[in-house]
Amino acid sequence: MKAIVKYISSIFSALKTLFKGMAVTGHYISHPKEIITQQYPENRETLKMFDMFRGEVVLTHSESNEHRCTGCSACEVACPNGTIEIINKRIEMPDGKKKKVIDKFVYHLSMCTFCNLCILSCPTDAIKMSQDFEHAVFDRSQLTKVLNKPASKLMEGVR
Amino acid sequence: MAETATNTNTGKPLETQEYFINMGPQHPSTHGVLRLMLTLEGETIHNVEPHLGYIHRSIEKMCEKDTYAQIIHLTDRMDYLSSHMNNEAVSLAVEQGLEVEMPERVKVIRTIISELTRLSSHQLWWGVFGMDLGAITSFLYGFRDREMIIDIFEETCGARLTMNYNVPGGLMFDIHPNFQKRTKAFVEHFRQKLPEYDQLLTGNVIFEMRTKGIGILSKEDAISFGVTGPTGRASGFSNDVRKHNPYSAYPQVEFNEVLREEGDSYARYKVRIQEMWESMSIIEQLIENIPEGDYKVKTKAVIKLPKGEYYQKVETARGEFGVYIISEGGKSPYRLKFRSPGFSNLSALNHMAKGVKIADLVVIMSTLDLVIPDIDR
C-alpha cells in the first residue's frame, strides 16, 4: 500500500515540476514586451555603438586634410600581428631641408585582432578606433586599407 | 542482454560486435571542433577517445616571439569565455616578476570584471546545457542576461568577448562613468532572473532524471586527473584559487567556496548555479566603493622581466588557469606554458563516460563545460 501511495505521489510531484517549467515559458509568451530581438539592418539609424567600441583603426584627419602621424612606426612595433605597415618617404621642405613623412599608412584589417596596443603606443594620438563594425566585403584585398587620405599633410606643430 | 540473445532459427547465440562512431569535429554538442571516437555497444559507451588539435595554434610558440604586452591578447583567444581572467593571469605573472604592487583601484576593478566574466560564462553554459538536453528555450534566456554583461564590457573597454583589458601594470583604460550604474542594474535584474533558471530546469523531473547519478567522478579521481573549477568542486575537491591563493581583491571579500560531494552531473550543475549567487554577492560587496586612484602603474614601454621563473594561477570560469613563465631577462619569455583547465578536465572524460548512454555523454561533456580553444591552445 505504501508503495502505491509513493508511486502516485511521485507522479503528482513530477507533474508539478513540469507545470512549474511551463509557467516560465508561459509567462514569456504572454508578455511579448519582453522580447529582446533587435531587427538589425532595419534599425541601423538608431543603433549606436559605445564610444569605446573597437571597430577598426582610423587615422584622424582634420578639415584641412591634415593628420597627426609622424611616421615614427611605434604602432608598427607594438602590433602583435603585423597589421600595420608604415611606408615613409623623404620630401624636400621649402627651406631646403629634407624631412621624413609618411607615404602610406597600410592597415591590414584582415589581420587585426583589435587589441588596441597601437592606439596606446602612438605618441601623437594620430590613430584611434572607429565605431564602424560592418567590415564584410566580397574581396579580401579590400581589407587592406591605406589610412592616410590622398594629398594629406602632417599637421603643423606635431613632431 | 546481448550475450543471451539467440537466433531463433539456428538456436545459436547472436553475434554482437562493438562499433565506432566519430562524434565531431562537426557535431552540435561538442561545442566546437572536438572529435571524440566512441566505441559503442548498442547505445552504451565502452570507450571515449578524444582527438584534439583541430584549432591548435601553438600560442605558446607565438608567445616566445611576442613582448609581454602582446602576449595578453593571445590569451583572449584561448578560453574566450573567461578572457578577462586569462589576461589577469599573465598580467599578475608579469607584475610578480617586476615586483610592482597594484593600486587598490586596479585590484577592485579587476575583481569585479572577473566576477562579471564568470557570471557571463556560467550564463552561457546554462543556456547551452539546456540546449544539449533538448530544452532549447534556456539558450535564449541565458543569452538575454549575458547580453547585459557584455554591454557593460563593451562600454568600458570597447570589446565584447576578446577584451584585452588588462595590461602588465594595471588596466588599459579607466572604467566608464556608467560602469557602476550598469553593474548595479544588472545585479538587480539578475537576482530576479536567476530563480527563473531554477524553475525552468533545476526542479524539472526530466532534468533531474537526466543529470542525477550521471558521470560520477570521485574526489580521488578528480584530484588525480587535476579536474578543477566547478567540475572538481562538485566532486568535493576544494580547489578554488580565489580561496587558496587569493589574488587581486579577493582577500577583502567574503564568499563561500561552493562544494558538493556527489560528483555527478547534477552536482556540477548546482555548483555553477550557486557560484552565480556567490559572484553576485562579491560584485555587490565591491561595486559601491571602488577606491579612487590610478588605473595604471607606470611601466617601461617594453617590459623586460628579470631572469627567473614565475608561476601565477587564477580561477577562471572553468577552473585553475596557470601561467608559467621562464624568463631569461629578455623582452619575451624563453618559455611560456599555459596550464589550461579544459585540458585537464577533458582528460577525465573517458573515465567518467564509461558505461553510460550516448545521451549521457552529451550531458557529461556539457557539465565539464569545455571550451575547445582552451584545450587546443
Added chain:
Amino acid sequence: MNIYDFKSLTDSIHTSLSVNLSPSAVTIIEFIIIAFAFMMLFTLLGLILVYAERKIAAFFQLRLGPMRVGKWGIAQTAADAIKLILKEPLVTKNADKFLFNLAPFIIILSTFMALGAMPFAKGLHALDFDIGILYLTAVSSLGVIGILIAGWSSDNKYSLIGAMRSGAQVVSYELSVGLSLLTVVVLAGSLQFSEIIASQEAGWWIFRGHIPALIAFTIFMIAGTAETNRGPFDLPEAESELTAGFHTEYSGLKFAFFFLAEFVNMFIIAGIGATVFLGGWMPFHIGNWEGFNRIMDFIPSLFWFFGKVAFLIFLMMWFKWTFPRLRIDQLLRLEWKYLLPINLVNILFMAFIVLMGWHF
C-alpha cells in the same frame, strides 16, 4: 441543431455531376476532387503549421521569429519550401538507393491515409469507417516503417541509432495511445467517429467522463506527442546527440517530406484528441442551457474543429519548447512503468463508472 451540414454541399456536387455523366465517371471525378482537396489541405497544413511553430517557438524564447519575407514573415515557409524543392537531392555513396528513396514516400503515405479519416466538420468526412479509431491508430503508426527504412538505408550510424530509437518508441507508445482512446470508446460505445461526435452533443467527454476521462486525455497527449517524435520525446532526431537522427542524410525535397510529415502527424494526433475528447466539430454545449447552446451553434463547425486542434497543437508546442529530452531507457520506463499500468486501471475504472451509470 442548426449547424450547417456539409453533406448538402457534397450531395449537390454529386447530383449536378450525375445529370449528364455515367456513374463510374462521376465516381472517378469525385475521387479526383477529394484527392485534390486533400493534397491542398496537406500543403496548406504544412505551411501554416511550420510558420506557427516558428512563431510560437520564437515568442516562447523572447524572439520575433521570421520577419523578413512578407509582413510578419508570413511567406517564410513558402520561401523555404521553394528553397527545399530547388536543392540538390543528395544520396550517400553506399546508401541502399531504392529504400533510401522509398522511405519518405512511406511516411507521407501513412500521414495521407490517416488524414483521410479525419472528421473536419459536420458532413465533411471522407472516410467514416465503423472502426474509425482502430483504423486511425493503425495507419498513423505505419510511418515508423518509413523511419526505420530511412535509418537503415542511409548508411549512417547516427541514422541507424535514430531509427532504432524511433522503432522502440513508437511501438511502445502505440499501446498507450490506443488504450487511452479505448477509455472513451467504453463511454461512447462506438468506434465510429461520427457516432463518437454525435454522442458528445450534450457535452464533451473530457467534461462528462469524470476523472478517468481527464487521466485518459493526459495520457493521450503524452503518448501522442511521443508518437509524433516531437520534443520532449524527439529522441529519433535528438539534435544534440545524433545531429538529425534518421533524416541526417536526406536533403532537398525528400527532407521536406519528413519535415512535412512530422507536422501533419502532429495535426492528426491533435485531430484525434479533439474528436475523441473535445467533441470534434461539436460546439461547446452545457446541459440544457438552450440560449447558450444556440449562440454556440452560430459558430461554424469547421471553426470548432480547427480551433480545438489549434489549441492541442499549441499545447504540444508548449511541451516541446519547455522540457528537456528524455533518455531512451527513461522513455521506455515512462511508458511501461507509468503510462501503461495507469491506463489499464483507468479503463477498468471507466468501465465501472459506465456500468453504474455514474457519468453525466
Added chain:
Amino acid sequence: MEQEQLKERILSVVPEAEFEITGGYMNATVPSAKLHDLAKNLRESEDTLFDYLFCLTGVDWPDHMTVVYHLKSTTHGHNVVLKAKIDSRENPEIDTVSDIWQTAEFHEREVFDLFGIIFRNHPDLRRIFLDDDWVGYPLRKDYVDKVNIIEL
C-alpha cells in the same frame, strides 16, 4: 611541511638534487632517471602526499631538456616544483608519471607531441594535437617551418 624539511626529504631520496627558490615555489632539479622514484615517494608518503599535479611543462634548453612538474598536496597545502633534467636533446627519454597522477597521461602526450620527449611506459604515447605524420617537434627552439610560421 616547511621548505627546509622538504629539502631534506628530497635529498634523502635523491642526494644529487639541486635546489632553487624562484617565483614563490621551491624548485628541485633532479636527474631524469631518479624522477619517477622521487615522484612516487612524494605522492605516497603520508607526510608529503603530493596528490595534485597541476602543471607539467617541457622546456627546451640549448644543451639539455627539462620536464617541470608542479605539485601540490591537497591535504597539507604545500607546493613543490620538480625539474627532471634530461641530458640528451637528440634522444630525450624519461619515465612516465601517468601511473602516479592520471592527468599526466594527457600532459605527457602534449609534451611528446611538441618536444619529442619520449615517456617510457606511457600507456598511449601518440601525438595529441598534430597529425601522426607531422615531422619535427614545433616547440623546440631549433624547429623550422617555412610554411606555417610567418616571421614578422
